[in-house]
Amino acid sequence: MSVPERNGTILELSDVVKHFGGVAAVAGAELDVRRGSITALIGPNGAGKTTLFNIVSGFYKPERGVISFEGERIDRKPPHAIAQRGLVRTFQITKALTKMSVLENMMLAAPHQPGEQLWRLVFTPRSARAREREVHEKAHELLKLVRLDRLAGDYAGTLSGGQRKLLEFGRALMRDPTMIMLDEPMAGVNPSLGLELLDHMKRLQDERGTTFLLIEHDMEVVMNVSERVIVMNEGRVISAGPPDEVRRDQAVIDAYLGTGRGAGEPSAPAEETPPSEGDTA
Amino acid sequence: MNELLQLIANGLVTGSIIAIAAIGLSLVYGILKIVNFAHGEYLVFGAYMALVVNVTWGQSLVLGALFAMIMTALLGIALEFGLWRPIRRRGAGIVSLLIVSIGLALVLRNSILLWQGGAPRRYDVDVFQVYELGPIRLSLSQIVVIVVASVVIVGIGLLLARTTLGKAMRALSDSRDLASVSGIDTDRITAYTWIVGSALAGLGGVLQGLVQNAFEPNMGFRLLLLIFAAVILGGVGSAYGALVGGLVLGLMMEVSTWSALPAGGVDSVYKPVVAFVVLILVLIFRPQGIFGRARTV
Amino acid sequence: MSGLANVQFWAFVGVVAGIYTIFALGLQLQFGFTGLLNFGHVAFMAIGAYTMAILVVKVEWPLWLSALVAIAVSMLFGLIIGLPTVRLRADYLAITTIAFGEIIRFIAVNQQTLTGGPQGTINLTGAGRASSYNREWLDFQGWAQDQLEVILGDHATRDLTMLVLVWIVAVVLIVLLQFMVHSPWGRVLRSVREDEDATSALGKNVFSYKLQALAVGAAIGAIAGLFFAFQFSFFSPQDFDPLTTFFAYVIVLLGGTAKNWGVPVGALIFAFIFAGTRFLDFWPLSELTSADRAFLRLIVVGLILIGLMAFRPQGIFGKKEEMVLE
Ligand SMILES: Nc1ncnc2c1ncn2[C@@H]1O[C@H](COP(=O)(O)OP(=O)(O)OP(=O)(O)O)[C@@H](O)[C@H]1O
Ligand SMILES: [Mg+2]
Numbered sequence: 073m074s075v076p077e078r079n080g081t082i083l084e085l086s087d088v089v090k091h092f093g094g095v096a097a098v099a100g101a102e103l104d105v106r107r108g109s110i111t112a113l114i115g116p117n118g119a120g121k122t123t124l125f126n127i128v129s130g131f132y133k134p135e136r137g138v139i140s141f142e143g144e145r146i147d148r149k150p151p152h153a154i155a156q157r158g159l160v161r162t163f164q165i166t167k168a169l170t171k172m173s174v175l176e177n178m179m180l181a182a183p184h185q186p187g188e189q190l191w192r193l194v195f196t197p198r199s200a201r202a203r204e205r206e207v208h209e210k211a212h213e214l215l216k217l218v219r220l221d222r223l224a225g226d227y228a229g230t231l232s233g234g235q236r237k238l239l240e241f242g243r244a245l246m247r248d249p250t251m252i253m254l255d256e257p258m259a260g261v262n263p264s265l266g267l268e269l270l271d272h273m274k275r276l277q278d279e280r281g282t283t284f285l286l287i288e289h290d291m292e293v294v295m296n297v298s299e300r301v302i303v304m305n306e307g308r309v310i311s312a313g314p315p316d317e318v319r320r321d322q323a324v325i326d327a328y329l330g331t332g333r334g335a336g337e338p339s340a341p342a343e344e345t346p347p348s349e350g351d352t353a
Numbered sequence: 354m355n356e357l358l359q360l361i362a363n364g365l366v367t368g369s370i371i372a373i374a375a376i377g378l379s380l381v382y383g384i385l386k387i388v389n390f391a392h393g394e395y396l397v398f399g400a401y402m403a404l405v406v407n408v409t410w411g412q413s414l415v416l417g418a419l420f421a422m423i424m425t426a427l428l429g430i431a432l433e434f435g436l437w438r439p440i441r442r443r444g445a446g447i448v449s450l451l452i453v454s455i456g457l458a459l460v461l462r463n464s465i466l467l468w469q470g471g472a473p474r475r476y477d478v479d480v481f482q483v484y485e486l487g488p489i490r491l492s493l494s495q496i497v498v499i500v501v502a503s504v505v506i507v508g509i510g511l512l513l514a515r516t517t518l519g520k521a522m523r524a525l526s527d528s529r530d531l532a533s534v535s536g537i538d539t540d541r542i543t544a545y546t547w548i549v550g551s552a553l554a555g556l557g558g559v560l561q562g563l564v565q566n567a568f569e570p571n572m573g574f575r576l577l578l579l580i581f582a583a584v585i586l587g588g589v590g591s592a593y594g595a596l597v598g599g600l601v602l603g604l605m606m607e608v609s610t611w612s613a614l615p616a617g618g619v620d621s622v623y624k625p626v627v628a629f630v631v632l633i634l635v636l637i638f639r640p641q642g643i644f645g646r647a648r649t650v
Numbered sequence: 651m652s653g654l655a656n657v658q659f660w661a662f663v664g665v666v667a668g669i670y671t672i673f674a675l676g677l678q679l680q681f682g683f684t685g686l687l688n689f690g691h692v693a694f695m696a697i698g699a700y701t702m703a704i705l706v707v708k709v710e711w712p713l714w715l716s717a718l719v720a721i722a723v724s725m726l727f728g729l730i731i732g733l734p735t736v737r738l739r740a741d742y743l744a745i746t747t748i749a750f751g752e753i754i755r756f757i758a759v760n761q762q763t764l765t766g767g768p769q770g771t772i773n774l775t776g777a778g779r780a781s782s783y784n785r786e787w788l789d790f791q792g793w794a795q796d797q798l799e800v801i802l803g804d805h806a807t808r809d810l811t812m813l814v815l816v817w818i819v820a821v822v823l824i825v826l827l828q829f830m831v832h833s834p835w836g837r838v839l840r841s842v843r844e845d846e847d848a849t850s851a852l853g854k855n856v857f858s859y860k861l862q863a864l865a866v867g868a869a870i871g872a873i874a875g876l877f878f879a880f881q882f883s884f885f886s887p888q889d890f891d892p893l894t895t896f897f898a899y900v901i902v903l904l905g906g907t908a909k910n911w912g913v914p915v916g917a918l919i920f921a922f923i924f925a926g927t928r929f930l931d932f933w934p935l936s937e938l939t940s941a942d943r944a945f946l947r948l949i950v951v952g953l954i955l956i957g958l959m960a961f962r963p964q965g966i967f968g969k970k971e972e973m974v975l976e
Contacts, residue, residue, distance in 0.1 A: 130850075155853035171972050193834070448740055467946060626757075
């Protein structure tokens, strides 16, 4: 498989607005994500990051603005249609299907299962069964990756908080997406496993050109893994660029030092700034 | 034109009974998230309580109505403590509570059937007297309903607007969590809500029994969906909304049969269907009710 | 008559249980597996029964064609009512569907020329001329009875034949549904019940699956309606009041939500409460008239519903652990 083109923009947002009551959760956000990149989306609590994910993935309708994915507008599309286009997201507050097994959670996510259509289930049961075998195998592989293989048969509702994060991650990968939006995927996951997952992301990026956009509060992770960092505050994108540049940006420092709503952010880059030369390469 | 006036008068009669019955249902729906399918049986219970006083004991129907209100309030509060509260404490969700209410409806209705039988009953009052007010003809019972309903509606309006209890009830049905944070004793207000709502349901049952002349224990279930329609029209949880919703619904049902309407109006046997269709349309297009504000949360 | 030993009587109870099994299976798919709080399920039974009867009597179509069309019409109604409503919250869906069911029943009562009105299908062809829509069915049943006689000899009565036929269909449907809910298709339904957002985030069209569940359930409800019509030669709108839907809930909840094999067990218990308790003759029951007993039975049914929700929401076969998962 040839490595897909790495240049150009895969996701582009312009002037996206969303209010809740009087609160402008997203207030004219502009950003773009490069194809095949690992991009971090950071910002203080309440900056509007999750809301932005909800808008891009089709769960909220933006009041204004244009969102295009792979050159096509997706801002009026329902969530399932966006996921089917290859743009998959995970949830900050995990949504495990608690009364289904861990394995079923994974298998459900798989795309192109003809057995999900009633008429094909009836008329071409064999292709459904064949696909089911592939899906089963893939689910097991990914469960091994996220270290949940031994729990495959358990109800997802019995998983711990961190394990649910891992399940979310694994489920998203089951879809073989072009781009994944991860909402704090490492929260509550033990650090060494977290590093392995980051390695896996890099591998997918290299081998398949998968694009990642991840919300992350741990600055070490952000600085290590991402090529580009986008910073939000109070519903707007206030800075974007390579990690080193962004951390020196005065607007970012101000945002984290907290005149705004994100006061007291524990792992803010502000702790590492003002510009001390490179603990990160 | 006279026909229209007559229909409006009839609509006010039907509407005010629905309105009175809808308040309790709406408050309980809003505050406790109980979609109470047994609410119609509360009406029936009230109607039969008044029957006992009026027919069995030979007392006046006014006394009967008061007795009905007290007994239905007691029923409401007893069920809150004996049934709803324990089940809520077990963490039952809205669907479980709804199914429980259906079980309760079956128990109440059939207990009354077991006790009083299924034959139609009537109060011992003369309701055949008809009065002509200009072009409108109203029976005595209809006039009684309109008068009683006006008094009750104004009274309830004042209770909700002026008294601490009323304000607390409205606050609670807006947001239970917020109300409990702001120091309102939610358990106590919940109990009062049941008392007020059930007493009104009991009264509604007596009035309905009176205007429809003869009644039997299935009366409640037949009214239930109309009451739901009023609650939803006015916005779930809003007591004022329920009042207005009831009146609007009553008027809509009657006026829909007006012969000057296209195709001669709706055949009067389909009046309830008008209400059901309104119910479905409101839920689809404006689930917050026609008067409610849209909520984002 | 010694009732307990009366085979005919128990065959009748079994037939009723079989029809209710089929009816409740449709609800099991909609409510138990997909989480759709459909309170108008009885309308699908009514549409199935009435469409078939009307087509046979008035249009004079053959029975089997009419039956198939009846199922299709019921599915169509499922789609029509589902299209605007399945997106609604559970409680709103419950209220809209019960209203839908009542609209159907009102039409059956009031469109006399179409349905025979309040007296039911006995009036289908107009007053004075009893109309038979199940002649072909009786022929078929006679044929089936002949086959059964080969095995059972004299025991193969009309009721017993019906019993066998209903339960064959019921079991076939259970097996079919069991296959369907454990297929990838059913996996999506179960996931819709668990969490709609998670399901759509994984690329499944929640709306479409809800509609499919509603329509397939409507078809199954219509099949129950067909058997209802075959069994009770005449029926009327009264047979399809909301109480019948509530009975299906009792059955589903007794057997356990999302447990296909729980349905026949729930239905048998239910049919026993309903018909079988006629033999409980000891004091104080012996004091009661048959009408009073009917009321008492419904009180028991109500108490069962309350008790199940309070103490055993998982039903008889459900797993307790599933109830506490969050
Ligand atoms: N469904 C909602 N209803 C009302 N307000 C909301 C809703 N979702 C988000 N908000 C508000 O919008 C703002 C942005 O919230 P959002 O969840 O997007 O922040 P975030 O950047 O993801 O924060 P965190 O880092 O803490 O996850 C907050 O002020 C929040 O209170
Ligand atoms: Mg967030």
